Amino acid sequence: MLALGRAAAVGAFSAPALRLATSTKTKTKTNVHKQAQTDVRLLLRNLDKLAQNSMTLVRTPPAAVGRATRETAGQQETVRRFHNSAAGYSRYSASTIMTSYHKELLLKDYGIVGFDLDGTLLRYNLHEMSALIYQVLKQFLVEQKGYDRDLLLQSLNLDFLQKGLFLDGPRGNVLKLSSEAQILRATHGTRLLSDTEIQVIYGRDRRWEITTAFYRDPLSTWNGDASTQMRSLLDYFDMPSALVFAQAVDLVDRGKKPSAGEEYQVWQDVQAGLMNIYSRENFANDQSLYFKSMRAEPERFVLRTDPSVMNWLGELRKSGKKLFLLTGSNVDFANLTATQALGKDWRKYFDFVVTYAKKPGFFTMQRPFMQVDVEKLAELPQEAEDIKAGEVYSQGNWHQLHAAMAGMLQKKPSEIKALYFGDNIIQDVYTPVKHRDFDAVAIAEELLLEDGKYPYAAELDSQLWGPYFALECTPTLWSSFISSYAQLCVPSVEQVAQTAPDKRIVCHNPYGFSPRLPKELETVQLKSCWRG
16 A cells, blocks of 8 residues: 655645746645545546546657547557567577576565565556546546546546556656666656657756665655655556646646746645545545545455465465564545455454554654554554553564564564565565565566556557666666566466465576566566575
């Protein structure tokens, strides 16, 4: 779940559309609450139409990035092209760039195994969820921030979406980064920038100091001033916000384009929208259309987890391992989604359940564990002095959880190896590996694109941005982080669940991608700080 702790505070902005950092006057906002009580059923009906209209895409020219379909003989022609960046190369030609080592995973080495929830133990219908987030975020900007209602008329261009993009808030740009933080591709609003424009804006080395700081130490940009200027879109909850941000920038430019020295304030408004729709308080009080929609039809958005995964969790516990669930979702939302995906008795698979964990801080800080009322599904204002197996907690820290599980195994924490599965490369992979003595397995559904059967290819296979793992023989930042910090990178937990707790998973490439190396990485030599 999206980590709301990434923004220490969200300011209130009263002027619609364009906010200039150098301006001291703002327009009075009117009627911003006029439609605050939108009927969730009407929203869901509208989402049906929105989702149907965004099912398929064509490759769009740079001048018309916002188009998702083209007209042919009065009808929409729906075309989908998949990447073939390694055309002419056999998958087995990758052996020419392999080194003498490989990565592997031996489950019996680990006494403690942890799991993220969203995007890991449970998966979402990305078609429905992307449309929902896109719609409610646009409504927030119009109804709460005074943006022109033309924003609501913009179409959901799925080809603009990709996990792992960066928002340059002050300039109104969206960026894709290389493994060394160079800007591979960029848009201003939804308009694709040329190489010349990128160099004019960011210099000949195509770098922005804030994303370079992220590359060197992601946690240094997590909060504070950097977080008000830049956003890294790390998971599928974040992904639709790039398009809303870009389309809002387009509207700003149409009204009054900033002059030299002026900055866009669109990102601050989008950030406020994300805080509104994901804030845990808004699950119970119906102030979030996102949560209202999820509660009304959880089966529409949450996929049922394959029973083999639950059986495997049971096998892990029978083999003597201690299992924990660690999620950023509040207990009420986690219960809703976990019940839909894993069943009503989902808690039985874990020794400990920790909700509202505030990752990545859970791994680096010493926040206390808070008690949870499991009947009312609410965090209590009482710290838990000692944490006990079989209970649900909120917030907390790894040091205390590690000690508790090591005690159950009658060993010292230093004697127990821990493994964590998660889809957020910074929160679930980089931080526990870099800052704590973990191994990690990264989950990336993008690995499913090549089999031709993945139902959410339209949401993940962007022609505009290129493949997630590499662009024209240049690996992306995320390929680098995965190869450097993940023990393995797999498309789903279900794949690993086919392996018994005493068996070994051998990855036949040095970067950890399993069951095979993505095609776009076959002719690429990744630089990795992996030490094995």
